[in-house]
Structure formats: structure tokens, C-alpha cells
Amino acid sequence: MARQLVFGAALIAALAVFPLFSPWSTVILTVALCEGLAALGIMVLLRAGQVSFGHGLFFSFSAYAVAFMAAAKVGHEALVLIPVGMAASGLLAAIVGLFVVRYRAIFFGMLNLAISMVFFSLLEKLFSITGGADGKRVPRPTFAGVEFGREQFELATFYVTLVLCILAALFVARYLLSPGGKALEAIKSNETRLEYLGVSPRKVLYGAYLLSGLLAGLGGAIIALVSGHVTPELAYWVRSGEFVFIAILGGIGGVAGPFLGALMFQIIRGYAAVYAPETWHAVLGVMLLVIIFFAPAGLYGIVAGKGGKAQREEGGR
Amino acid sequence: MSGVILEADDLHLRFGGVQAANGASLKVAANERIAIIGPNGAGKTTFINLCTGYLKPQSGRVVFNGQDVTRLSPRAITRLGVGRSFQIPQLFLDNTVIDNLLLALSAREGSWSPFTPMLRHPKAEEMWALLDLVGLKETGNRIVRELPEGMRKLIDIAVALALEPKLIFMDEPTSGVSSTEKFQVMDTLTRVLDARATTAVFVEHDMDVVARYANRVAVWAGGRIAHQGTPEEILNHPEVRETVIGVGV
Numbered sequence: 001m002a003r004q005l006v007f008g009a010a011l012i013a014a015l016a017v018f019p020l021f022s023p024w025s026t027v028i029l030t031v032a033l034c035e036g037l038a039a040l041g042i043m044v045l046l047r048a049g050q051v052s053f054g055h056g057l058f059f060s061f062s063a064y065a066v067a068f069m070a071a072a073k074v075g076h077e078a079l080v081l082i083p084v085g086m087a088a089s090g091l092l093a094a095i096v097g098l099f100v101v102r103y104r105a106i107f108f109g110m111l112n113l114a115i116s117m118v119f120f121s122l123l124e125k126l127f128s129i130t131g132g133a134d135g136k137r138v139p140r141p142t143f144a145g146v147e148f149g150r151e152q153f154e155l156a157t158f159y160v161t162l163v164l165c166i167l168a169a170l171f172v173a174r175y176l177l178s179p180g181g182k183a184l185e186a187i188k189s190n191e192t193r194l195e196y197l198g199v200s201p202r203k204v205l206y207g208a209y210l211l212s213g214l215l216a217g218l219g220g221a222i223i224a225l226v227s228g229h230v231t232p233e234l235a236y237w238v239r240s241g242e243f244v245f246i247a248i249l250g251g252i253g254g255v256a257g258p259f260l261g262a263l264m265f266q267i268i269r270g271y272a273a274v275y276a277p278e279t280w281h282a283v284l285g286v287m288l289l290v291i292i293f294f295a296p297a298g299l300y301g302i303v304a305g306k307g308g309k310a311q312r313e314e315g316g317r
Numbered sequence: 318m319s320g321v322i323l324e325a326d327d328l329h330l331r332f333g334g335v336q337a338a339n340g341a342s343l344k345v346a347a348n349e350r351i352a353i354i355g356p357n358g359a360g361k362t363t364f365i366n367l368c369t370g371y372l373k374p375q376s377g378r379v380v381f382n383g384q385d386v387t388r389l390s391p392r393a394i395t396r397l398g399v400g401r402s403f404q405i406p407q408l409f410l411d412n413t414v415i416d417n418l419l420l421a422l423s424a425r426e427g428s429w430s431p432f433t434p435m436l437r438h439p440k441a442e443e444m445w446a447l448l449d450l451v452g453l454k455e456t457g458n459r460i461v462r463e464l465p466e467g468m469r470k471l472i473d474i475a476v477a478l479a480l481e482p483k484l485i486f487m488d489e490p491t492s493g494v495s496s497t498e499k500f501q502v503m504d505t506l507t508r509v510l511d512a513r514a515t516t517a518v519f520v521e522h523d524m525d526v527v528a529r530y531a532n533r534v535a536v537w538a539g540g541r542i543a544h545q546g547t548p549e550e551i552l553n554h555p556e557v558r559e560t561v562i563g564v565g566v
Contacts, residue, residue, distance in 0.1 A: 180429050
């Protein structure tokens with residue numbers, strides 16, 4: 001535990017100072033943290049043995065909610081847009097969750113994928129509303145009432161994102177230790193016994209799905225602000241697949257895992273795009289294979305000392 | 318019969334060509350210890366499944382504490398005060414023993430705060446005491462998957478007891494327990510049940526256990542009760558001795 005706390009503190013400290021010395025990294029790190037938030041949502045569901053291939057839905061829904069509000073100048077303030085975008089995706093998760101938590105395993109994963117692809121199609125086809133494949137521009141909002149220049153805005157957004165990620169990770173860590181979190185794990189382990197404890201597995205999974213949607217929505221709201229532009233690509237299945245990839249790459253043994261995975265994903269993508277622009281997907285694929293075979297508990301498992309072959313069974317479960 | 322806590326009345330259930338319940342009826346009075354015996358395939362576990370909501374009968378009804386529970390889910394029946402342990406223990410294998418009990422405690426108390434770690438439940442000591450009572454306190458922090466079947470059986474029963482049920486169904490509580498330990502296990506269980514005034518219905522194949530711990534025995538055959546009475550009456554019944562116990566008169 002002490003090792004993990006020290007590592008967590010070191011990671012936060014490194015993230016906090018890095019943009020000060022390398023301003024070029026601010027947006028990349030913010031994007032990584034946003035993807036880490038969505039992957040954290042995926043991790044919550046993976047604790048129940050369920051995997052969603054459609055969380056791009058909540059990521060993009062929140063991003064578009066922010067884009068529409070910013071364009072309408074309803075809430076031209078970043079600190080208003082972020083919670084509103086998150087709440088919008090939470091509301092959507094509350095509706096979609098009613099339906100998908102009735103299913104398990106491949107049906108759960110595919111239903112999420114199907115719903116996200118319906119939304120992707122709507123974003124593409126409803127050109128007059130969504131801007132179609134071109135997407136929508138997100139005007140830079142004020143930050144705590146102050147109009148920043150581009151660089152200051154990016155830096156402020158990064159630090160707010162870092163703080164929100166820490167809070168989200170702390171909350172999820174606490175939740176996973178709580179009876180609700182343990183009941184969530186019990187869905188993977190033995191739903192029959194859970195029923196015979198008088199607990200509804202559906203309600204437990206619904207709560208986790210809601211949390212998962214909110215986390216993805218938080219990431220989506222911030223990415224809309226920092227990139228200044230939203231496109232249907234945010235809802236595309238490849239994006240949803242990346243969140244799963246990041247969660248597995250980082251590991252689901254601890255809340256730092258998805259963020260580690262997201263940072264590594266951005267590093268690989270950045271370097272591979274420069275040195276192997278035609279084959280960078282293959283580089284990612286090989287990386288994932290290496291993780292699955294040699295460190296099934298992911299990067300977090302390696303850092304926490306749980307990534308060896310002895311943990312293969314645990315990581316595979 | 319006074320103080321009836323559970324009444325199963327004329328339950329019928331057919332699986333394809335098998336009549337698993339064929340007019341099964343049983344009244345259970347408060348604080349009774351009823352043993353259900355019978356050959357394999359007689360419908361003993363089906364009866365428990367019908368009474369606890371896992372299966373729904375095609376006809377007949379189950380009344381618990383005056384409430385018709387025939388169509389209720391296992392979850393709803395559990396909440397009314399019916400606990401259950403299984404022939405094959407149903408536990409959260411990747412969690413520790415104490416986690417299994419604490420989850421039962423949280424379910425019983427309705428404590429679902431996302432901010433309170435389960436291990437710090439205000440009544441966690443109660444679960445350690447329960448583990449101590451069933452002689453498994455030493456195993457509290459071990460992962461269930463690592464434990465032998467006999468211990469899992471006891472943990473399964475302890476999890477059901479953690480819910481403080483008014484009535485508990487136990488499916489073969491001593492199977493998987495060594496013959497030298499079965500009386501010790503049953504002595505412990507009886508002590509816990511007595512202390513909590515819990516009524517118990519248990520399926521059992523060991524006639525020594527039946528003779529010692531039941532105060533009524535129901536003999537199952539063909540999906541219904543063929544005979545019932547005190548252990549002495551049943552275990553000396555010529556037909557039961559020949560068909561169920563396997564000892565000729």
C-alpha cells in the first residue's frame with residue numbers, strides 16, 4: 001500500500017510540473033487524463049466482469065452538450081460547462097443503463113456498442129444540427145470569469161483536469177472498497193449468492209454504470225473545451241475500443257491503472273505516429289499482446305509489484 | 318400445528334418428463350429442526366428451490382409468515398427472513414471469508430454508503446464473532462478459493478446466518494465435512510440456531526446426523542412427502558429403512 005501511495009504521489013507531482021517545463025505537452029496530457037477518466041469508467045464495469053465497447057457514447061454526448069451550450073452562449077464558462085456536460089452524460093447513462101444492465105457478458109458489450117453507433121450515425125447524418133462529419137466548433141469559454149489566451153486557458157484546463165482526476169480516482173477507490181464496490185465484484189463472482197443476500201445485482205450494476213457514464217462524460221466535457229472542436233469520431237467504435245485498450249493496458253487492479261494506461265497510450269501514439277506512421281496501430285497491438293502475456297495486471301500491476309507471471313490468473317479473471 | 322412459520326401447499330413442478338414436485342406439502346413450525354431425507358432425485362433440493370424463489374411451481378403455493386411468497390424472487394424472499402445455504406457452496410470465491418460475511422451484513426443493514434469501506438462496518442465485530450462461533454475465525458482473512466470444501470460449506474451457512482433469518486434452509490450441511498467433524502459442526506450450528514431462535518429445514522443423507530439433530534423428519538419420494546414423523550418413528554419405519562436408509566428389516 002505504501003509503495004502504491006508513494007507512486008501515486010510521484011505520478012501526480014510529475015504530472016503537475018511537466019507542463020511548466022514542456023508547454024507543448026499540456027494539451028497531450030489533458031487529452032490523456034480525459035481518456036483516463038473514460039477508462040476509469042470502463043475499469044469500474046470490468047470489476048463486475050462486464051466490458052462496454054460503447055463508452056464513446058457518453059464521452060461524445062457530453063462533448064456535444066458542451067459544444068451546443070458554448071455555441072448558444074448559455075453557459076460560456078468552463079466551470080459551468082464541465083459539470084453540465086458531465087450531468088448530461090449522467091442522465092443519458094441513467095436512461096441507457098435501465099436497458100443494458102439486464103444483460104451480461106458479450107450482450108452487454110455489444111448493446112453498448114450498438115447504442116453508441118446509433119448515436120454516431122445521428123451525429124453524422126443530422127448535419128444541420130450537429131455539423132455532420134465536420135462537427136462543431138467550441139468557442140473558448142471564460143475560466144472562473146476570466147478570459148484567458150490560448151496557452152493560459154490550456155494550462156488552467158490541465159490543472160483543473162488533474163484535480164478532477166485525483167478527486168474521481170479517490171472517489172472510485174473509496175467506492176470499490178465500500179459494500180457497493182464489493183457487491184459489484186460479486187456480480188462477476190456469484191450473482192446467485194448476491195440474490196440470496198437480498199441484493200439486486202441489476203441495481204448494483206446500474207449504480208456502477210451511472211458512475212461509469214459520469215466519468216466518461218467528465219472526460220468528454222473537458223476534451224471538448226481543450227480541443228475546441230467536437231466531431232462524431234468521439235462516438236465512433238474505435239474510440240470506445242481505445243478506452244477498453246487503455247483500461248487493460250493500465251490495469252484494473254487500482255485506480256491509477258487507467259491513467260497510466262492513458263499516458264502510455266498517448267506516448268506510444270505520439271512516437272509511433274512519428275516513427276511508424278503507417279503501422280502505429282500494429283505497435284499498439286504488439287504492446288497489448290506483451291501486456292496480456294507478460295503483465296496481465298497491466299502497468300499498474302508492474303508498478304504495484306503485482307504484474308508478474310504469478311498474477312496471470314488474477315489478471316485474466 | 319401452532320406457530321406455523323412456513324407452509325408449502327401442494328406444489329407441482331415438472332421438468333420435461335420429470336415430475337420434480339408432485340404435490341409436495343410441508344408445514345414448518347417456529348423453532349423446529351426438520352430433516353428432509355430421501356433418495357437422489359426425490360425432489361428434495363427442488364423443494365428448497367421452490368420455497369426460496371429460485372423455481373416457481375406450476376401449481377400450489379408457499380406461504381411464509383402469513384405472506385404468499387410463491388411468485389416472489391429469491392431476493393424478496395431473503396429480505397422477508399428466509400436464509401439459504403447450498404449443496405455446492407455459493408460464495409464469492411475471490412474475496413476473503415470476512416468480505417463474504419460483511420457483504421451479507423451490509424445487505425442486512427442496508428448500509429451502502431460509497432464512502433465507508435466495508436471492512437470498517439460498525440458491526441464488523443459481529444461477523445468476526447459469528448466466524449468464531451463456527452470455528453473459522455482463523456480463516457477470516459483468507460481467500461475463499463484457497464479453502465477446502467468442508468470449510469466453504471460452513472462459510473456458506475455462516476453467510477446465510479449473517480442475514481439473521483427467521484428460517485434457514487440448508488442443503489446437505491455436513492456433506493464435504495469429515496465424518497469425525499460432522500457432529501462438531503452440527504453441534505455448533507445447533508447452538509447458533511438455538512441462540513438466534515432460527516427455524517431450520519435441512520436436507521441430509523447422514524442418518525446419524527438426522528437422528529441426533531432433527532426433531533421431525535420428512536421422507537421425500539417422487540417429488541412429495543412419503544412419510545413424516547419423529548426421527549425415532551421414521552428411522553425405524555420398515556419401508557424407509559429399506560428404500561432410503563438401505564437397511565432391510
